[in-house]
Amino acid sequence: MTIFSQSVSPCGKFLAAGNNYGQIAIFSLSAALSSEAKEESKKPVVTFQAHDGPVYSMVSTDRHLLSAGDGEVKAWLWAEILKKGCKELWRRQPPYRTSLEVPEINALLLVPKENSLILAGGDCQLHTMDLETGTFTRALRGHTDYIHCLALRERSPEVLSGGEDGAVRLWDLRTVREVQTIEVYKHEECSRPHNGRWIGCLATDSDWMVCGGGPALTLWHLRSSTPTTIFPMRAPQKHVTFYQDLILSAGQGRCVNHWQLSGELKAQVPGSSPGLLSLSLNQQPAAPECKVLTVAGSSCRVDVFTNLGYRAFSLSF
Numbered sequence: 148m149t150i151f152s153q154s155v156s157p158c159g160k161f162l163a164a165g166n167n168y169g170q171i172a173i174f175s176l177s178a179a180l181s182s183e184a185k186e187e188s189k190k191p192v193v194t195f196q197a198h199d200g201p202v203y204s205m206v207s208t209d210r211h212l213l214s215a216g217d218g219e220v221k222a223w224l225w226a227e228i229l230k231k232g233c234k235e236l237w238r239r240q241p242p243y244r245t246s247l248e249v250p251e252i253n254a255l256l257l258v259p260k261e262n263s264l265i266l267a268g269g270d271c272q273l274h275t276m277d278l279e280t281g282t283f284t285r286a287l288r289g290h291t292d293y294i295h296c297l298a299l300r301e302r303s304p305e306v307l308s309g310g311e312d313g314a315v316r317l318w319d320l321r322t323v324r325e326v327q328t329i330e331v332y333k334h335e336e337c338s339r340p341h342n343g344r345w346i347g348c349l350a351t352d353s354d355w356m357v358c359g360g361g362p363a364l365t366l367w368h369l370r371s372s373t374p375t376t377i378f379p380m381r382a383p384q385k386h387v388t389f390y391q392d393l394i395l396s397a398g399q400g401r402c403v404n405h406w407q408l409s410g411e412l413k414a415q416v417p418g419s420s421p422g423l424l425s426l427s428l429n430q431q432p433a434a435p436e437c438k439v440l441t442v443a444g445s446s447c448r449v450d451v452f453t454n455l456g457y458r459a460f461s462l463s464f
Contacts, residue, residue: 148464150443151424154205154212156225159431161192162441163212163228164449165202166464170194171214173228174462176429176437179451189462195233197221203268204255208278211236213264218249220266220276241266241274241283256297256306258320265306267294273308273318287318289325295360298351307351313344315358317369329372336377337362348396352389357396359384364396366408376410385444386426395440395455397423403442405455419461420446 152165160177172191179188200217207213212223219240223233243250250269257264263284264276271294273287292311299306304320317327331337332344339362347360356367364384366376382399389395393413394406399422402415423444429437440452441462449462 148447149201149424149445150447150449150464151201151203152205152214153425153427153441153443153449154207155427155429155431156212156229157207157209157431157433158225159429159434159437161225161229162427162429162449162462163205163207163214164443164462164464165197165205165214165216166447167201169196169198169200169202169216170464171197171202171205171212171223172464174449176439176451177434179460179462180437180439180453189460191462191464193228193231193233194464195228197223197233197235200251203251203253204266206255206257206264208257213255215252215255215266215268217251218243220252220255220264237281239276239281239283241270241272241276242286243270253293253295254297254308256299258299258304258306260304261320265297267297267308269293271310273297273306275320285323287323287325289316289318289328290314295345295347296349298349298356300351300353302353307349307356309346309349309358309360311345313346313361315346315349315356327369327372329367331358331362331365334362334365334374337365337374339363342383347383347385347398348387350388350394355389357387357389357394359387359396359398364406366394366410376408378404378406378410379412380404385422385424388426388428390428390455395426397426397442397444403440403452414456416452416456416458418442418444418450418458419448420444420450
């Protein structure tokens with residue numbers, strides 16, 4: 148089994164995990180973290196078949212769990228999932244160029260200020276969907292190959308996308324235009340031709356971006372398009388996130404890497420999967436007792452870190 152995606156419930160007490168068989172499992176974090184937790188507490192409270200193919204991406208709104216994989220996005224009501232009545236609320240498919248083409252959707256991104264959802268993947272476009280009406284309002288074109296990842300610059304209505312073509316593209320949602328392109332592999336200090344040019348992960352924090360994949364994991368200053376820190380990690384990274392004054396990354400290998408912004412490796416914390424694809428930080432203010440890091444990848448286990456420095460236990464799909 149491979150677990151590709153995770154999403155925390157709006158109440159912060161439950162975790163959804165999506166696997167390569169199209170299944171979504173719901174775990175109770177509050178039960179698993181309880182002082183009275185048993186082995187049973189670390190198993191799903193419910194599992195359901197969501198898609199025909201892998202569940203590559205999931206996000207949660209204040210009421211819904213949205214999941215995607217095989218060319219369409221589906222919505223599930225969290226309240227109904229937790230009652231174990233897992234009927235989809237709706238499904239939508241972006242307007243693809245041909246009816247024969249059903250490219251997978253690899254990344255979902257919520258834009259709260261617009262009440263919209265951005266999805267991207269195999270058709271090399273970013274599609275924006277109005278969550279109120281369910282209609283697709285625009286398509287952003289510029290990538291020449293598969294899109295792997297998306298990130299939102301919250302202070303400005305801008306979205307970053309990274310893909311197989313080796314470019315990180317910055318899009319202005321107001322003008323619906325590409326405003327900046329960084330071809331990471333063309334920078335000698337980042338390039339690793341033996342790994343390819345693909346960008347597999349990115350995250351942003353104000354004027355800063357971190358991205359990686361085939362090229363080295365690198366911190367960039369966006370305004371000047373300048374790489375400021377090259378992180379000394381040989382293995383391609385599949386997920387990255389800013390956390391307080393650290394950058395957390397994971398990919399090939401079983402460790403979660405804790406980086407200082409200067410490039411110093413502060414810690415490598417082993418998990419139970421041989422390769423890691425998804426990191427999720429539960430920072431829902433409604434459930435401070437469930438504030439954990441969960442990590443998943445190429446096994447049926449979701450590792451739970453109550454303290455960033457060690458794995459407390461694992462949930463089992």
